[in-house]
Amino acid sequence: MGNYNYFYRCIGCGRELDAPYSVCPFCGGPVIIEYPEPRFRVDKSRPGIWRYGSLLPGFGETVSHGEGLTPISSVDGVLVKNEKKNSTGTYADRASAVIASYAKSTGVRLIKTEYIEAFTQSLLYYLKGMAKVRVLVRSLDSLSMDDIVRIYGMNNVDVTTKDTSIGDEARINYLNPLTIEGLKTIVFELYERRVRAENIVVPLETGVLAYSLVKGLDDLRKAGAEPGYTVVAAVVKGASVPEIVMRLGVKVAEIEAEEVLDALGRLTRKGFVTMPISAVSFAVARILGSSVAVLTMGYKPYRLYTGRGQLREEIIELLREKGRMTAYEMWKERQSYTLRAFYKVLRGMEVRGEVCSEVEARGARKVKYFRLCKNP
Numbered sequence: 126m127g128n129y130n131y132f133y134r135c136i137g138c139g140r141e142l143d144a145p146y147s148v149c150p151f152c153g154g155p156v157i158i159e160y161p162e163p164r165f166r167v168d169k170s171r172p173g174i175w176r177y178g179s180l181l182p183g184f185g186e187t188v189s190h191g192e193g194l195t196p197i198s199s200v201d202g203v204l205v206k207n208e209k210k211n212s213t214g215t216y217a218d219r220a221s222a223v224i225a226s227y228a229k230s231t232g233v234r235l236i237k238t239e240y241i242e243a244f245t246q247s248l249l250y251y252l253k254g255m256a257k258v259r260v261l262v263r264s265l266d267s268l269s270m271d272d273i274v275r276i277y278g279m280n281n282v283d284v285t286t287k288d289t290s291i292g293d294e295a296r297i298n299y300l301n302p303l304t305i306e307g308l309k310t311i312v313f314e315l316y317e318r319r320v321r322a323e324n325i326v327v328p329l330e331t332g333v334l335a336y337s338l339v340k341g342l343d344d345l346r347k348a349g350a351e352p353g354y355t356v357v358a359a360v361v362k363g364a365s366v367p368e369i370v371m372r373l374g375v376k377v378a379e380i381e382a383e384e385v386l387d388a389l390g391r392l393t394r395k396g397f398v399t400m401p402i403s404a405v406s407f408a409v410a411r412i413l414g415s416s417v418a419v420l421t422m423g424y425k426p427y428r429l430y431t432g433r434g435q436l437r438e439e440i441i442e443l444l445r446e447k448g449r450m451t452a453y454e455m456w457k458e459r460q461s462y463t464l465r466a467f468y469k470v471l472r473g474m475e476v477r478g479e480v481c482s483e484v485e486a487r488g489a490r491k492v493k494y495f496r497l498c499k500n501p
């Protein structure tokens with residue numbers, strides 16, 4: 126589904142590299158993916174970020190959990206791109222889809238990753254059943270209750286403060302060329318939908334998101350498109366600006382903390398519950414005008430999925446992806462459950478109005494198709 130003609134390159138020293146390093150092993154510079162023959166084609170038959178496969182790295186395997194194509198709405202006159210609508214409730218799902226595709230294709234069995242809240246939680250979700258993940262935490266204090274539920278509720282994950290190598294693990298940190306490729310799809314979506322705005326405003330944080338969007342615009346231009354947006358990284362006055370942002374010349378806009386609190390109020394009252402760090406982009410977009418604010422994440426309470434609860438989630442995922450399926454077709458895709466379990470869980474979901482069904486004749490047989498109800 127991706128573009129197989131790509132390579133890894135350090136933008137510090139210009140060297141071509143053989144793997145998606147977090148930073149260049151020669152000079153410590155940022156590493157990106159380049160496409161010698163960039164083309165921008167949208168495969169409208171694909172629901173998520175892989176519809177932009179012509180400008181994403183091709184790995185042989187493609188992992189998707191319905192990330193991408195997040196809605197845009199107007200809040201107090203500001204266009205808001207709501208990244209909460211991704212699978213685990215954060216923009217990081219876009220990165221996780223690309224990283225998981227890479228991991229699945231290379232068949233790596235152990236992945237080590239430094240702990241960064243939403244990113245780690247998203248990555249664990251995407252790597253479920255694929256590889257064992259070792260999460261490096263700096264200290265016990267850095268784990269929130271939410272993290273504990275999410276991380277320790279999963280099999281195949283261990284958490285450690287010791288960064289020792291056992292030799293055959295892949296190390297995937299937040300900053301790496303795969304993350305950049307995943308996150309840049311936000312601008313592809315704005316461009317595909319011809320959203321009219323001058324600026325795309327994102328929270329500055331580590332600078333990775335801002336830089337990823339700049340890279341996405343660059344890729345579009347190299348493919349002959351004229352997206353015409355400027356990426357603005359929003360930050361609270363007085364915070365430090367990461368080196369990557371200064372180095373790559375990303376535009377930065379500062380804002381008073383009071384304005385961010387005001388933005389939080391406006392967003393929350395309109396039903397957009399988000400972190401202060403995410404509201405910063407809304408506050409800046411309001412002042413700049415003609416802007417789309419990217420709300421990077423929302424509040425999505427996490428439930429510990431076990432047994433039937435887990436199967437229900439997987440059914441929703443499958444139907445989101447495929448539109449409609451029979452119980453048998455679902456079971457063929459998820460054989461870790463029994464066919465009987467599918468029938469049981471689907472019956473409950475139908476009673477609760479979560480799935481709707483239709484019966485069709487196939488020869489002499491009747492076949493029951495399930496789909497997600499329009500307004501659950």
Ligand SMILES: [Zn+2]
Nearest residue numbers: 135138149152
């Ligand atoms: Zn280098």
